[in-house]
Amino acid sequence: MGSIGRPCDPLDPRNWLSWTDALERVTRGEADGVGLVVTPALRLTVLDLDDCVTPDGLTPGARAVIDQFAGAYVEFSPSGRGLHILVRGACPDGWRRRPGLDVITNGFVTVTGRAWPGGGPVTRPDQQGALATWHARHAPRPTAGLTAAGSRPGRAPTGDWFSRACHARNGALFQALWAGELAGSPSASEADLRLTLLLLYWQPQVSDADLGALLLSSGRARTKLADPHYLQRTIAAARRYRAS
Numbered sequence: 001m002g003s004i005g006r007p008c009d010p011l012d013p014r015n016w017l018s019w020t021d022a023l024e025r026v027t028r029g030e031a032d033g034v035g036l037v038v039t040p041a042l043r044l045t046v047l048d049l050d051d052c053v054t055p056d057g058l059t060p061g062a063r064a065v066i067d068q069f070a071g072a073y074v075e076f077s078p079s080g081r082g083l084h085i086l087v088r089g090a091c092p093d094g095w096r097r098r099p100g101l102d103v104i105t106n107g108f109v110t111v112t113g114r115a116w117p118g119g120g121p122v123t124r125p126d127q128q129g130a131l132a133t134w135h136a137r138h139a140p141r142p143t144a145g146l147t148a149a150g151s152r153p154g155r156a157p158t159g160d161w162f163s164r165a166c167h168a169r170n171g172a173l174f175q176a177l178w179a180g181e182l183a184g185s186p187s188a189s190e191a192d193l194r195l196t197l198l199l200l201y202w203q204p205q206v207s208d209a210d211l212g213a214l215l216l217s218s219g220r221a222r223t224k225l226a227d228p229h230y231l232q233r234t235i236a237a238a239r240r241y242r243a244s
Contacts, residue, residue: 074119089128107187180219196238
């Protein structure tokens with residue numbers, strides 16, 4: 001929800017609010033929460049870790065990332081099962097997604113304010129060097145004969161609408177999103193929303209259950225998308241956007 005009080009494109013600067021104004025909207029019950037628009041000008045990198053908080057604590061991979069960026073702000077994601085790590089520094093060009101992890105340098109991130117214990121330090125050092133080293137160390141290594149994860153096309157649904165969507169003016173975009181690519185989206189979550197909007201355009205009467213099944217049969221299917229809470233939030237956001 002932006003400055004006009006209706007669902008909007010969070011990456012359009014005309015819809016941005018100040019922190020104070022956004023909090024006032026939440027206090028008045030006009031919005032469910034606050035989000036942060038990350039742009040390159042901020043020199044801020046958000047590491048979005050999925051399903052890393054367990055009853056026994058953090059997964060070893062998540063603990064290693066937090067230890068790597070000691071001093072960064074860390075908070076729970078909306079589901080309570082993931083973490084957002086806000087690192088001061090501009091992430092180098094290159095990969096932005098690995099299983100269970102999205103690197104967001106230009107996009108929208110929901111802010112919960114629920115800091116991970118020890119994740120809300122008073123001072124937050126610039127970690128440009130550590131960020132560059134970490135990013136290079138974890139860069140995916142191409143393997144001959146194998147297709148990169150997330151780039152395999154999903155199973156094509158039945159019905160002529162899918163063929164029409166693929167051959168429409170924006171068919172290349174639809175096919176890329178369906179195949180699991182970011183297609184220019186700032187983050188995987190933004191790509192999920194874009195594909196959901198396109199599916200609703202071609203299937204406006206589809207139920208939430210069938211829409212969710214379509215998304216999970218696409219190349220975008222992954223652990224985060226299979227989370228019922230995340231999936232329903234994505235579908236609800238797309239329906240609100242189309243109704244605005």
